[in-house]
């Protein structure tokens with residue numbers, strides 16, 4: 001007889017998704033209907049170029065969240081948020097998004113048989129992300145405003161109607177996302193010394209911190225990393241200590257002026273002995289290209305913010321000669337936003353369909 005208990009491992013030997021993998025550390029029971037696309041178990045990729053080229057004694061790893069089912073870390077939070085909503089019999093989910101949350105909400109809601117409504121800032125989300133919301137059948141609405149405007153409307157609607165808010169204000173999103181910290185510890189065999197993340201709405205850095213704290217509490221690690229957050233210079237409210245009314249950056253995923261998890265993220269960074277800082281769009285694009293061209297890892301611009309931040313810290317003498325393990329989370333896949341790559345690089349040459357033309361072009 002097949003075992004139908006929801007918390008039993010799935011019928012094949014594959015990775016079962018983050019809820020089943022970490023069920024003992026998550027608020028689920030065997031009554032929870034698990035809505036999963038087998039998210040998580042993402043690679044921790046050792047740096048071959050960037051780490052060794054930095055001053056100091058840095059062992060650098062990239063936690064590549066771009067290989068999650070919808071191409072970003074949001075899948076970890078969404079499997080929890082949608083599963084718990086389904087458990088309570090909710091039929092509709094809703095979120096504001098700079099693109100990745102809407103992609104994940106749309107996909108997991110589709111899988112759960114729920115309706116999904118997403119609000120996005122008009123003309124300011126990457127094309128791949130828009131295609132995901134649409135193809136997964138979410139009711140997609142563009143707002144003539146920024147992410148902060150979208151989130152305000154979503155909060156008002158979900159306060160008044162029986163619709164589940166699935167932004168990171170939803171505590172279940174945080175529960176799911178903290179599993180990335182568990183995985184990093186499991187993969188390294190210990191916690192990193194420093195963990196660097198891009199910060200937008202400030203949920204993810206908070207979730208990682210809570211994950212590390214919980215892992216220490218249950219005795220699976222015995223120390224905690226410093227949490228370091230980087231924002232884009234044009235959208236850096238945490239650095240300035242006040243909301244930014246007109247946030248602007250090429251890294252549209254983190255084009256946010258008034259983060260919902262502001263206080264939690266600041267506590268994570270301060271309590272851990274870390275810091276918050278910012279990098280310019282030029283520094284972001286430089287790191288974005290370096291990651292792809294020298295490490296073979298194509299992450300979206302917002303993701304490269306963590307690496308741009310590491311480069312800035314290293315250039316400013318943050319690291320001494322003591323050996324340190326540093327993890328940079330690469331939050332989303334580069335294919336989400338092909339326009340940024342194509343627009344910043346030289347267009348491919350065009351030749352007639354003759355071999356000699358190629359020989360001539362390449363100077364062989």
Ligand code: F0G
Nearest residue numbers: 097098100101200201202203204331332
């Ligand atoms: N990186 C990427 C690729 C993101 O999509 C986001 C957030 C972040 C970093 C920042 O994470 O908000 O938890 O501080 N994207 C949200 C969205 C806002 O709507 O997709 P955060």
